[in-house]
Amino acid sequence: MTIREMCEAFDVTPRTLRFYEAKELLHPRREGQRRLFGKRDRARLKLILRGKRFGFSLEEIRQLLDLYHMDDSQETQLRKSYALAETHLAEMEAQRDELNEAIAELKDQMAWGARRLAELRRNSAAG
Numbered sequence: 001m002t003i004r005e006m007c008e009a010f011d012v013t014p015r016t017l018r019f020y021e022a023k024e025l026l027h028p029r030r031e032g033q034r035r036l037f038g039k040r041d042r043a044r045l046k047l048i049l050r051g052k053r054f055g056f057s058l059e060e061i062r063q064l065l066d067l068y069h070m071d072d073s074q075e076t077q078l079r080k081s082y083a084l085a086e087t088h089l090a091e092m093e094a095q096r097d098e099l100n101e102a103i104a105e106l107k108d109q110m111a112w113g114a115r116r117l118a119e120l121r122r123n124s125a126a127g
Contacts, residue, residue: 001037001038001042002034002037003017003034003035003037005037006037006041006045009042010049012045012049017045020045020048021035023058024062025058025061025065026044027040027041028041044065047061047064048061048065051064054085054088054092055088055091056084063080064077064080064081064084067080
């Protein structure tokens with residue numbers, strides 16, 4: 001695939017692809033000035049984007065991708081991926097809990113504000 005085709009297929013910018021290439025996460029074949037991305041690059045980009053969505057750092061993603069070539073049927077890669085996923089899931093759940101708490105507090109404050117505004121309107125109308 002060309003860089004344009006990759007951008008369209010994965011909804012990323014050329015700058016993003018060049019950045020991942022500079023970080024040695026993708027390794028497109030070069031034909032003159034053109035970059036051509038093979039199946040391996042497409043699979044790697046899918047994993048990079050998924051990892052980013054799950055909160056993995058680029059360094060964590062690089063380490064996981066590098067483990068793919070070990071001769072253990074990807075057991076090491078899977079074990080490391082699972083451990084990182086557990087950590088990130090715990091962090092995401094903690095963030096969700098904090099956000100739910102903040103939402104509940106904001107709703108309480110808004111309810112108080114609505115009651116106070118209604119009270120002020122009644123007092124103004126009566127006065």
